[in-house]
Amino acid sequence: MSGNYRSVFDIIGPIMIGPSSSHTAGPVAIGQAANKLFGGVPKKVTVHYYGSFAQTHRGHGTDYALAAGLQGFAADDPRVPRAPMIAKDNGVDIRFVEEEGESPIGHPNTAILDMSNGDKKVQVSGCSIGGGAIEIRDIVLDGSEIKPSGPLPIVIYLYKEEKHENGIPVTTEMEKVAPFSRKQVIRAKDEDIYVYDVKNYMRDETVKALKDKFGSIICL
Amino acid sequence: MYDSIKEIVEDSKKQNKPISELIIEQECKSSGLSRDEVWAKMKKNLDTMRAAVEKGQKGKGVFSKTGLTGGEAVKIKEYRENKKTLCGDTMMEAIQDAISTNEVNASMGVVCATPTAGSAGTLPGIVFMLENRLGLSEEQMIRFLFTAGGLGMVMANHAGIAGATGGCQAEVGSASAMGAAAAVEAAGGTAEQSSQALAMAIANLLGLVCDPVAGLVEVPCVKRNAIGSGNALISADMALAGCISKIPADECIEALAKVGHGLPESLRETGLGGLAGTPTGKRIRAKIFGDAE
Numbered sequence: 001m002s003g004n005y006r007s008v009f010d011i012i013g014p015i016m017i018g019p020s021s022s023h024t025a026g027p028v029a030i031g032q033a034a035n036k037l038f039g040g041v042p043k044k045v046t047v048h049y050y051g052s053f054a055q056t057h058r059g060h061g062t063d064y065a066l067a068a069g070l071q072g073f074a075a076d077d078p079r080v081p082r083a084p085m086i087a088k089d090n091g092v093d094i095r096f097v098e099e100e101g102e103s104p105i106g107h108p109n110t111a112i113l114d115m116s117n118g119d120k121k122v123q124v125s126g127c128s129i130g131g132g133a134i135e136i137r138d139i140v141l142d143g144s145e146i147k148p149s150g151p152l153p154i155v156i157y158l159y160k161e162e163k164h165e166n167g168i169p170v171t172t173e174m175e176k177v178a179p180f181s182r183k184q185v186i187r188a189k190d191e192d193i194y195v196y197d198v199k200n201y202m203r204d205e206t207v208k209a210l211k212d213k214f215g216s217i218i219c220l
Numbered sequence: 221m222y223d224s225i226k227e228i229v230e231d232s233k234k235q236n237k238p239i240s241e242l243i244i245e246q247e248c249k250s251s252g253l254s255r256d257e258v259w260a261k262m263k264k265n266l267d268t269m270r271a272a273v274e275k276g277q278k279g280k281g282v283f284s285k286t287g288l289t290g291g292e293a294v295k296i297k298e299y300r301e302n303k304k305t306l307c308g309d310t311m312m313e314a315i316q317d318a319i320s321t322n323e324v325n326a327s328m329g330v331v332c333a334t335p336t337a338g339s340a341g342t343l344p345g346i347v348f349m350l351e352n353r354l355g356l357s358e359e360q361m362i363r364f365l366f367t368a369g370g371l372g373m374v375m376a377n378h379a380g381i382a383g384a385t386g387g388c389q390a391e392v393g394s395a396s397a398m399g400a401a402a403a404v405e406a407a408g409g410t411a412e413q414s415s416q417a418l419a420m421a422i423a424n425l426l427g428l429v430c431d432p433v434a435g436l437v438e439v440p441c442v443k444r445n446a447i448g449s450g451n452a453l454i455s456a457d458m459a460l461a462g463c464i465s466k467i468p469a470d471e472c473i474e475a476l477a478k479v480g481h482g483l484p485e486s487l488r489e490t491g492l493g494g495l496a497g498t499p500t501g502k503r504i505r506a507k508i509f510g511d512a513e
Contacts, residue, residue, distance in 0.1 A: 004377070005373050005376040005377050006221065006250060006373075007247065007250065007251060007373075008243055008246075008247050008262075008366060008369035008370055008372075008373060009247075009261060009262075009265075009369070010335075010373070010376070011334070011335045011368075011369040011370075011372035011373055011376060011381075011398075012262065012265050012332065012334050012335075012343075012365050012366075012368065012369040012372070013261075013265055013332055013333060013334075014332075014333055015264070015265065015268045015330060015331075015332050015333075016330070016331065016332075016333055016337060017328055017329070017330055018324070018325035018326060018327070018328050018329060018330075018331055018337050018340075018437065019284075019325050019326050019328065019337055019338070019436070019437035019438075020336070020337050020338055020437050021333040021335075021336040021337040021338070021340075022336060022382045022383070022384060022489075023437075023489075024337065025333060025337065051384065051485075051490075052384035052488065052489045052490050055435060055490040055491055055492065056432070056435030056436075056489060056490065056491045057435075058435065058509060059432065059434050059435030059436035059437075059491065059508075059509075060435060060436070060437065061328070076330055080328075081328050107385075108384040108385060108485070108488065108489075109382065109384050128382070129380070129382060129385075130335070130336060130376070130380055130381040130382030130383075130384075130385065130386075130390070130391075131333055131335040131336050131376065131381045131382070132333055132336075132337075200250050200251065200252070201250075201251055203251070203252055203253065
């Protein structure tokens with residue numbers, strides 16, 4: 001298998017601002033995922049490009065696409081081409097670095113985002129696999145490294161409370177509303193990080209219900 | 221979820237349903253959305269495609285920021301109105317709509333990626349021409365997109381649809397194959413004939429490289445969509461005439477994947493080889509970005 005396309009709308013769609021689904025719409029999605037993982041717009045971002053992204057990001061509008069996603073804009077938002085200016089006006093510093101050599105996550109369309117705001121630091125490594133679809137293959141959150149399978153949706157929950165012997169409520173709920181193919185638990189300093197690779201795309205209502213129930217849950 | 225073209229053709233025969241119906245059912249099942257919701261989503265995609273086609277050929281047309289592409293859909297429109305074309309008006313209409321869409325894409329307009337933005341003109345080129353030629357209803361046009369998308373999923377999962385991994389054959393090549401198969405269904409052909417059209421369309425564009433000048437989705441991408449639409453119509457007509465691809469569709473897809481993996485990096489969306497690597501291609505890059513990378 002070369003891809004992980006699970007909906008006809010991965011192929012017919014997305015509706016987007018041009019010019020490239022893999023180098024524009026995909027980076028918008030990587031930026032959106034980064035925004036969700038950071039929990040809002042970071043103050044400072046350094047983007048490391050690899051492979052085709054390093055060679056062609058300027059021609060494809062990859063810079064404005066990532067800036068748009070980082071600010072939570074959708075792929076068809078008319079503000080997408082102006083996103084770097086809008087970020088600058090809001091005091092968000094975004095830099096782009098063309099890296100040489102192989103992508104650390106093994107794909108020619110790779111962007112690694114180092115985000116910070118004071119002491120808060122998050123790193124997201126994403127790749128754009130074509131047609132606007134992305135994978136998130138590596139995340140560093142609260143100093144802990146997470147390696148999801150890649151394809152979205154990915155659900156992440158930071159569990160700070162006492163241990164439950166029979167699993168945590170999020171897992172029980174996920175089994176009911178969003179069946180997953182893999183669950184990982186990463187033991188971090190102050191918490192346990194639960195990572196679920198979800199099988200099918202989640203409906204908006206499902207995401208909303210999960211957020212209502214478990215406030216800090218992250219649905220990529 | 222369907223994992224091969226063969227399964228889709230067999231199910232279509234067994235259940236006596238067109239491919240579009242099987243794909244609508246698959247989508248409802250995997251997404252949990254109702255038939256009406258799935259239908260409305262696809263209608264929105266069709267409306268977006270129509271808007272892009274119309275935008276690119278209004279007035280003087282649209283132009284990209286670099287000035288490398290634009291205005292040629294309008295040239296084709298005027299040529300069709302004033303001259304006797306060589307390909308015939310039907311084919312030229314498809315070419316006009318394909319180019320119009322990708323000119324809008326290059327000018328940072330709104331398009332529907334099918335399956336990618338670089339290949340977004342290929343399906344509109346086919347479907348709006350068929351609307352006029354065969355008098356397709358909106359329902360038939362929406363079904364066209366489900367058929368194209370469902371077969372495209374199999375291609376995307378087996379061979380990929382990114383120029384950076386598989387070359388242009390994975391983008392315009394995939395779009396052309398999807399469109400050829402969907403055109404067959406729209407014309408009343410069987411699922412088996414759709415799979416033949418898909419196989420022939422892939423075979424005709426196998427090996428097509430991704431060599432964007434200056435890394436921009438402009439040259440040669442815009443005009444490549446003309447061959448995407450044209451090849452789809454040629455392949456669909458051959459299939460409807462009863463022509464057979466000696467290599468089955470699923471094996472053509474595997475061949476596409478293998479050829480893609482074999483392409484050197486310079487021909488996989490790096491803007492280094494092919495047309496991008498010509499003296500003129502390099503000069504254009506230097507002029508736009510102020511360097512000579």
